[in-house]
Amino acid sequence: MISENFMGWESPGSALITGSSSGIGAEFARQLAQQGFDLILVARRKEKLDALSKTLQEKYSINAEVLVADLSKISDNEQVISKINEIENLDILINNAGFGILGNFLQIELMKYVDMINVHFTSPVMLCHATIPGMAKRKRGVIINTSSIFAIIKDSSLIMYTTTKSALAIFSELLNVKVKGTGIYIQALCPGFTYSEFHDTDTMNGFQRSWYNPEQWMKAEDVVSLSLDAVKSKSVIFIPGEINRQSGIINRKKKLSKYLNCDWL
Numbered sequence: 001m002i003s004e005n006f007m008g009w010e011s012p013g014s015a016l017i018t019g020s021s022s023g024i025g026a027e028f029a030r031q032l033a034q035q036g037f038d039l040i041l042v043a044r045r046k047e048k049l050d051a052l053s054k055t056l057q058e059k060y061s062i063n064a065e066v067l068v069a070d071l072s073k074i075s076d077n078e079q080v081i082s083k084i085n086e087i088e089n090l091d092i093l094i095n096n097a098g099f100g101i102l103g104n105f106l107q108i109e110l111m112k113y114v115d116m117i118n119v120h121f122t123s124p125v126m127l128c129h130a131t132i133p134g135m136a137k138r139k140r141g142v143i144i145n146t147s148s149i150f151a152i153i154k155d156s157s158l159i160m161y162t163t164t165k166s167a168l169a170i171f172s173e174l175l176n177v178k179v180k181g182t183g184i185y186i187q188a189l190c191p192g193f194t195y196s197e198f199h200d201t202d203t204m205n206g207f208q209r210s211w212y213n214p215e216q217w218m219k220a221e222d223v224v225s226l227s228l229d230a231v232k233s234k235s236v237i238f239i240p241g242e243i244n245r246q247s248g249i250i251n252r253k254k255k256l257s258k259y260l261n262c263d264w265l
């Protein structure tokens with residue numbers, strides 16, 4: 001059954017979601033399909049995208065197209081842009097594709113970091129650049145850039161993850177200034193630990209979820225529903241979950257006071 005959409009729009013248009021083959025991205029697809037949006041699902045694993053597309057089309061009578069793209073490659077991002085240019089009613093862009101790398105900075109192969117920069121930052125910049133003119137013309141649009149709590153708390157053991165996610169958060173904040181008054185809402189979603197496939201990939205080999213307390217983990221369903229609820233009402237930087245918000249605030253204060261050598265922050 002189609003439920004009312006989170007923006008209260010009379011006729012929901014289309015949503016393009018990168019990294020929608022699993023986890024948070026697949027959950028954005030489910031919740032937006034339930035609200036009546038047509039979908040363009042982007043990631044590398046075609047079989048997963050096909051299965052999700054079939055399920056959502058059958059369940060919600062929406063249209064869900066699959067676009068296979070490796071977003072670490074500029075040429076694949078250009079293909080996504082070609083698709084964006086064809087869609088007349090692109091209401092929502094969710095730049096969500098991402099991955100982690102566990103290990104010491106200098107021991108990791110350099111090209112893995114270049115891929116991370118491209119997936120976490122180059123791709124969202126390219127897709128925002130392509131999407132905003134159409135949204136501004138139609139005077140409505142939502143862009144959610146999935147960043148991370150690490151953009152707030154900053155962790156030197158995850159230099160490139162922290163740096164790329166921080167860049168995405170800052171980009172979102174500044175872009176929001178640029179689109180003011182156009183009818184476009186921008187959010188940098190900054191989740192904490194979330195159950196998904198993120199910690200099971202090759203580049204996260206060795207990570208154990210048990211290193212962190214169960215109460216520090218959120219379900220993708222909750223991260224996504226809180227994110228959508230917050231688009232209209234909250235600031236650009238959105239941290240889902242009370243425990244994440246608290247740790248974000250505490251860590252930020254601790255780190256800033258250390259770097260700036262003052263204790264009043």
Ligand SMILES: NC(=O)c1ccc[n+]([C@@H]2O[C@H](COP(=O)([O-])OP(=O)(O)OC[C@H]3O[C@@H](n4cnc5c(N)ncnc54)[C@H](OP(=O)(O)O)[C@@H]3O)[C@@H](O)[C@H]2O)c1
Nearest residue numbers: 019021022023024043044045071097098193194196197198
């Ligand atoms: N899980 C967490 O604890 C957590 C916390 C904070 C932020 N995040 C962020 O949330 C976002 C979603 O992650 P998740 O937790 O849902 O993990 P996930 O289940 O592993 O999903 C990651 C998605 O990104 C896609 N992706 C990765 N590399 C890609 C590439 N080169 N080209 C195209 N797509 C690519 C994957 O699809 P394919 O493999 O099919 O390409 C997959 O759909 C990421 O940006 C992540 O950094 C996650």
